[in-house]
Amino acid sequence: xxxxxxxxxxxxxxxxxxxxxxxxxxxxxxxxxxxxxxxxxxxxxxxxxxxxxxxxxxxxxxxxxxxxxxxxxxxxxxxxxxxxxxxxxxxxxxxxxxxxxxxxxxxxxxxxxxxxxxxxxxxxxxxxxxxxx
Numbered sequence: 071x072x073x074x075x076x077x078x079x080x081x082x083x084x085x086x087x088x089x090x091x092x093x094x095x096x097x098x099x100x101x102x103x104x105x106x107x108x109x110x111x112x113x114x115x116x117x118x119x120x121x122x123x124x125x126x127x128x129x130x131x132x133x134x135x136x137x138x139x140x141x142x143x144x145x146x147x148x149x150x151x152x153x154x155x156x157x158x159x160x161x162x163x164x165x166x167x168x169x170x171x172x173x174x175x176x177x178x179x180x181x182x183x184x185x186x187x188x189x190x191x192x193x194x195x196x197x198x199x200x201x202x203x
Contacts, residue, residue: 075199083097085179085180086173088176089172089175089176090169090172090173092172093165093168093169094165095165095172098122098124098132099132099169100169100170102118102136102156103136103141103142103165103166103169105121105122106118106142106156106157106158106162107158107163107166112145112147112157112158113155113157114147114150114154115154115155115156116153118133118156133156136162139161140159140161141158141165142156142158142162143156144156144157145157
């Protein structure tokens with residue numbers, strides 16, 4: 071049964087990635103952009119790595135790619151000379167909004183085969199597997 075759950079999760083993840091690909095986004099980029107949008111201010115790369123649940127070297131590479139695409143800019147942290155912050159650009163804010171809309175559309179496609187009561191039951195079962203903190 072666990073294999074079936076993992077297979078289903080992989081299929082859903084693929085659908086989400088496919089929905090973001092035309093926008094030049096991935097789930098990892100969207101998550102980082104979402105963290106910056108939520109913060110509402112530039113964020114140290116170390117903090118961004120923690121919030122994205124990845125190691126610092128991975129976030130550095132991700133920010134490199136996002137900076138090349140003009141989604142973020144790096145800036146020095148005025149409170150810590152050793153720290154660099156990622157700051158969202160208008161292009162990043164716009165791409166984030168488009169990415170969130172693409173995910174909502176993909177979500178509708180994923181749950182379309184289910185009847186409303188089946189959706190509720192699926193959500194209930196998923197919460198048993200991964201309860202909210």
